[in-house]
Amino acid sequence: MSLKLNYKKISPNILEACWPPEIRQSILMEMMIMKKRIISEWHDELWDVNLGYHCLSLHFKDHFSLNQVVSKLETFCSEKFQQEVIKRKRWSIPVLYEGKDLQRVSEITKLDISDIVKLHQDKPYLLHFYGFMPGFMYLGGLSPKLFAARKDRPDPVIEKGSLAIGGKQTGIYPMDSPGGWNIIGKTPLTLFNLNKQPPLQAQPGDEIQFHSIEKTEFESIQKEIANHQFELKYEYI
Amino acid sequence: MNISEGQIEVIKTGFYSSIQDLGRFGQGHWGIPAAGAMDRQSFALANHLLQNDPNDACLEMTMLGDELKFIGYTEIVLTGAEASIQLNGSKHPINKPVKIKNGDILKIGPFTTGFRMYLGIKGGFQSPCILKSRSWYKGITENFRLKKGALLPFKTHQSKSNTPYAKVAIDESLLKNKTLDVYAGPEAEKLPRSTFEQLFEKNFHLSAQQNRMGIQLKEPLVNELKEILTAPVYPGTVQLTPGGKLLILMRDAQVTGGYPRILQLSQTAISCLAQKKQGESIRFNLVDTY
Numbered sequence: 001m002s003l004k005l006n007y008k009k010i011s012p013n014i015l016e017a018c019w020p021p022e023i024r025q026s027i028l029m030e031m032m033i034m035k036k037r038i039i040s041e042w043h044d045e046l047w048d049v050n051l052g053y054h055c056l057s058l059h060f061k062d063h064f065s066l067n068q069v070v071s072k073l074e075t076f077c078s079e080k081f082q083q084e085v086i087k088r089k090r091w092s093i094p095v096l097y098e099g100k101d102l103q104r105v106s107e108i109t110k111l112d113i114s115d116i117v118k119l120h121q122d123k124p125y126l127l128h129f130y131g132f133m134p135g136f137m138y139l140g141g142l143s144p145k146l147f148a149a150r151k152d153r154p155d156p157v158i159e160k161g162s163l164a165i166g167g168k169q170t171g172i173y174p175m176d177s178p179g180g181w182n183i184i185g186k187t188p189l190t191l192f193n194l195n196k197q198p199p200l201q202a203q204p205g206d207e208i209q210f211h212s213i214e215k216t217e218f219e220s221i222q223k224e225i226a227n228h229q230f231e232l233k234y235e236y237i
Numbered sequence: 238m239n240i241s242e243g244q245i246e247v248i249k250t251g252f253y254s255s256i257q258d259l260g261r262f263g264q265g266h267w268g269i270p271a272a273g274a275m276d277r278q279s280f281a282l283a284n285h286l287l288q289n290d291p292n293d294a295c296l297e298m299t300m301l302g303d304e305l306k307f308i309g310y311t312e313i314v315l316t317g318a319e320a321s322i323q324l325n326g327s328k329h330p331i332n333k334p335v336k337i338k339n340g341d342i343l344k345i346g347p348f349t350t351g352f353r354m355y356l357g358i359k360g361g362f363q364s365p366c367i368l369k370s371r372s373w374y375k376g377i378t379e380n381f382r383l384k385k386g387a388l389l390p391f392k393t394h395q396s397k398s399n400t401p402y403a404k405v406a407i408d409e410s411l412l413k414n415k416t417l418d419v420y421a422g423p424e425a426e427k428l429p430r431s432t433f434e435q436l437f438e439k440n441f442h443l444s445a446q447q448n449r450m451g452i453q454l455k456e457p458l459v460n461e462l463k464e465i466l467t468a469p470v471y472p473g474t475v476q477l478t479p480g481g482k483l484l485i486l487m488r489d490a491q492v493t494g495g496y497p498r499i500l501q502l503s504q505t506a507i508s509c510l511a512q513k514k515q516g517e518s519i520r521f522n523l524v525d526t527y
Contacts (some may be wrong), residue, residue, distance in 0.1 A: 007425045009526045011501050016423060016470060021466050052468035055423075059265070059471075066526075072313050130268030131467060131493030138467060138493075165277055174268075175376045194367060194377065200267050210525040 003077040007070050010170075012063040017073060019054040025141055028128055031056050032086050032205045037076045043068075045165030051129040051204055053138070053202040064123040075093075089234040090124055090207040093172075095135065095163050096218040097124060099183035105165060108182075113190060119143050120184065124207035135192030135200050140201060142170045154180035161187045163210070185210075189232065201232060243393035245358075247385055251301035251345065253435025254360050254383035257448075257488075258294040258440045259352025261370035261377070271472065272372035275511035276353050276448060278411055279317035285405060286314045286334050293361025294371040296389065298354045302345020302513065303383060305356075309393035311410075312359040318351030318412070318512065332407055348487050351412045351512040353409065359394040374489060405518045415517075417506035420523045422475060424497035427462055436500065440518045441483065449489040452510065457481035462497045470494040473502035485510065 003167040006018040017034070024114045028051075035049050039057060058069070093191040097117040106113050125139035132138075142165065150166045158164070163172050166181035173179060174192035193199055202208065213221070224230035257280065274280035274297055284293050296303075302320055304512045314334045315322060325435025328334065335399040338342075342374050342408040346390040348354060367378050425433060439456060460481040469492060470476070476484045476496035485502065486494075487510075499523060502510065513519060 009420075010471065011420055011503065012526055014501075018467065020466075023466065048264045050469040050492055053466040055468040055470075057469040078253070129467075129493065130266060132268065133490055134267060134269040136268050171327040179492060198267070199269075199368070204266075234308075 005073070005077060007073070009066050010057070013060045015058045015064065015066070015069055016055045017058070018056075021054050023053050023128070024026060025126055026142070027054055028126065028205060029086065029218075030141075034073075034076060036086070041072060043188050046225065052131070053128055063069040066137065073202075073210060086205055088205050088207065088237050089202070090209055090237045091202050092206055092233045092235075093187050094187060094213040094217065094221060095121070095185040095187050095210045096215060097185040097212050098215075099162075099163065099165075099185045101182035102184050104181050105146070105148045106153075107186060109146055111145065113163065116184065119146055121210040121212055122172070124209040126205055127202050127206045127208055130200070133174065133177060137171055137202065137208065139171055144168075146170070148182050153181075154178050155183075158183060159182050159186065161189065161191075163187060181217070186218075188218050189230075190225065201234075206234075207237060241309070243307070243311055245296075245304060245391065246306040246308060247383055247387045247389070248342070250305050250383050250385050251303045252445060253299040253382060253448075254303055255297055256294050256364050256389065257372045257374040258361070258370055259292045259518050260372055260488065261368050261374070263467075264368050268372060268492055269368065269377060270381055270489050272370070272377075272449075273375040274334040274355065274372075276317055276355070276411070276487050276508040277407065279353065279356050279512075280357075282332070282405065282407070283314050283355045284361070285314040285331065286316070287312060287357050287359050289357065289359065291487035293357070294364065296356040296362065296383070298345065298356065300352055301347045302354060304344045306336045306507045307341045309339055309391070310395040311391055311393055313337055313343075314357045316344070316355045316357065318348040318354040319409040320348045320354065321346040325333070327354065332405075345493050352514045353511050355455040358391045360392045361392040363392060412508055412512050414509050416520050416522045417510060418468045418503040418527045419475070419500040419506060420503070420524060421519045422498040422500045423468075424462065424465060424477075425499045427476075427497065428499060429461075429481065431452050432458055433499075436521050437523055440520055442518050443515050444482075445515050447515065449487055451487055451490055451511075452485045454485070456483075458483065464495045465497055467493050467495045468497060468498070471501065472502070474498050475500035475502065475506045487511065489494070 008016045056135040060118045102113050125141040128138045138202035148165045158173045162183050257274040260271035373381045441454040444453045444455045458481045474486045477499050
């Protein structure tokens with residue numbers, strides 16, 4: 001790749017490398033390759049490498065030299081990354097599409113509930129990054145037909161596993177939380193599990209495919225999870 | 238020396254207390270905030286005075302202290318905010334390690350100067366370590382704020398001789414200083430020059446909207462900036478909200494945000510701000526990152 005990135009020194013410890021301000025899969029893939037390079041280059045010197053839609057941040061443990069780090073990043077940019085393979089997975093997430101705000105979304109979108117459910121699981125979503133709260137996925141790819149403004153009055157508690165639409169975005173609440181998004185369904189899965197290492201399985205760059213399940217299946221998956229028999233399904237893409 | 242399990246029993250809670258260490262680093266890419274001590278300087282002092290590990294967990298108290306009973310022998314130190322402190326009914330000093338006996342009762346009143354106090358304990362609190370940190374955070378650790386009746390574990394410590402403690406110069410400017418060193422934020426260049434300059438000419442006051450996640454300032458700015466594509470944010474990031482209010486993110490801040498990031502506080506400035514209460518005034522002082 002030959003990239004022209006914009007570098008910003010945020011503090012003596014933090015550097016951001018920014019791509020053009022767009023939500024694009026190609027930008028995400030370049031960021032993931034870059035992140036891999038960054039971690040192998042500065043592993044022990046970094047606290048963390050975080051992503052937004054177009055900015056990648058390097059949080060160093062100590063002060064860093066802007067010139068040295070940027071010139072290294074520039075070398076990465078000019079190298080050929082064709083051989084670089086980021087193994088991506090497509091995760092299959094079962095959803096019971098019976099959320100309490102489906103009617104509201106139907107009124108906003110002027111679509112029948114059955115069409116909303118069909119359209120929502122029509123295509124996989126791209127996981128850009130985690131943010132907002134622990135384990136909350138920023139997913140790209142919601143059909144503009146399903147855009148539905150957030151509620152003026154947020155719900156005091158949205159249950160863990162709830163699938164929702166908030167404006168131009170869709171996502172799953174990984175834990176109980178107040179929130180203003182429209183609830184359209186619920187997954188029986190525990191996506192954010194502190195008893196597992198790592199606590200989440202899907203990585204930025206992976207895809208999330210929702211598929212509709214009935215109440216009986218929802219309950220049987222819940223039982224399997226309780227008996228530690230359920231494995232989250234994925235395929236390589 | 239004898240090491241076994243000791244506990245602090247919470248007799249009465251103050252305003253908001255939690256166990257904190259330096260934070261949960263390296264988990265931001267899962268959306269998990271770093272958390273950690275709001276005033277790192279006073280936190281570091283507590284561990285230093287006890288010759289602890291720099292990351293040993295302390296109890297962070299806000300605005301008003303707790304009443305605590307010690308079950309087991311140890312040594313403690315209190316740093317940060319100033320308050321009337323009593324150990325078994327007698328006046329107890331700040332910034333000085335003191336030996337604790339089984340059954341001792343520590344009572345800390347409202348803070349007179351400063352907003353956060355740290356109770357350091359020999360060897361650090363032993364509450365569960367989740368994702369390499371003991372810092373309490375809702376949804377990550379079982380507890381997120383101290384409750385009456387809670388039991389906080391520590392390793393008991395009893396030495397016959399007095400441990401020689403290093404003499405430390407206490408940095409008093411932390412509580413008194415009103416000037417916060419800041420770097421220009423990544424979206425600062427989008428602000429009109431006159432608006433940017435106002436940031437360094439005005440006094441700002443802390444509003445009532447404040448907690449471990451962030452502190453909102455009272456005085457609004459004229460804001461014509463649009464929201465940005467969601468990007469990383471950090472403790473100390475100053476966001477400009479659509480209503481023109483300045484929101485300074487603190488240790489429990491989420492890891493990404495969509496408001497323009499116009500300033501970034503230095504580490505010292507974050508500690509200094511953590512000691513300010515509602516209504517107090519601050520000024521920003523622009524410094525270079527180099």
